[in-house]
């Protein structure tokens with residue numbers, strides 16, 4: 001029996017090796033002058049920005065570069081990018097990079113379009129929070145990592161440097177119009193970032209698959225993404241130049257993004273946002289530290305889903321009955337095996353988190369990530385979150 005559901009993901013995905021060369025034709029449908037948003041000068045120094053500017057110019061699109069975005073983009077940086085975009089007359093925003101650049105680009109598109117500081121549009125947990133409207137400028141995503149899924153979701157995660165809150169904003173208007181997913185751009189991603197972003201894909205898939213908002217469509221996409229991560233992530237970490245593995249993971253990242261666009265995220269991502277807000281951790285690393293513990297916390301509330309995850313990771317068929325080979329605990333152990341194999345076994349204590357931060361992290365999670373907590377099969381309290389942080393420490 002299939003339950004009622006709603007599914008809406010209005011993103012044109014342009015997928016494949018060499019597809020970056022087609023960017024100009026797509027961007028010119030949405031504007032005359034593009035603001036290219038990246039994290040730091042790396043993309044400029046590597047020649048990628050210059051290559052894109054040339055591709056845009058060949059289609060008659062002018063461009064400007066804004067690269068002052070940190071790995072956890074700050075609201076102040078988004079506002080500065082919006083000011084720069086207004087001053088230079090940009091009318092379409094390109095996020096070039098991983099989730100940080102694409103999220104910042106979305107934030108800039110909202111802030112420019114509404115002529116207001118981005119924090120006005122970041123959810124604080126208040127029912128009067130503003131949401132981005134059709135005034136949002138058109139967004140184009142060009143991905144260079146396989147993680148975060150930001151090119152396929154409406155979400156932008158923005159950190160307030162003063163309050164240290166890190167909520168996710170998003171509406172029907174904050175999807176990218178076009179997402180260019182060119183695996184050739186991912187070949188030079190360093191091992192550690194490949195592992196961290198690859199684990200993010202797995203975390204999105206697990207959370208979407210077990211979410212209270214899961215749908216038959218997102219279940220199938222999340223299942224396939226988990227299978228691909230199980231099959232290819234070790235290979236991509238081992239040999240970054242493996243184009244088959246990079247392409248498979250880029251596809252899994254897109255599927256997982258589509259899954260969380262509707263099924264959203266649950267407990268682990270909710271805590272991870274607050275950890276990142278307080279301690280500026282690497283998103284994928286904090287997820288890897290906590291996912292086994294959030295799975296163990298929630299699995300008995302939806303065992304029919306959790307028991308399958310290990311089977312998916314081994315790319316095996318699912319058992320209909322509970323037996324030794326497919327239990328919820330064996331799924332957690334399969335995830336732990338992957339974490340070890342890709343070098344992501346880094347406890348929170350080694351990521352710059354201190355025990356004295358636990359209370360602030362748990363309070364932040366319940367304050368502005370309550371929506372994610374509500375979607376988990378088992379609603380965590382502040383005390384539960386502190387317990388999970390201790391186990392992941």
Ligand SMILES: [Fe+2]
Pocket residue numbers: 148200203204269283
């Ligand atoms: Fe994520």
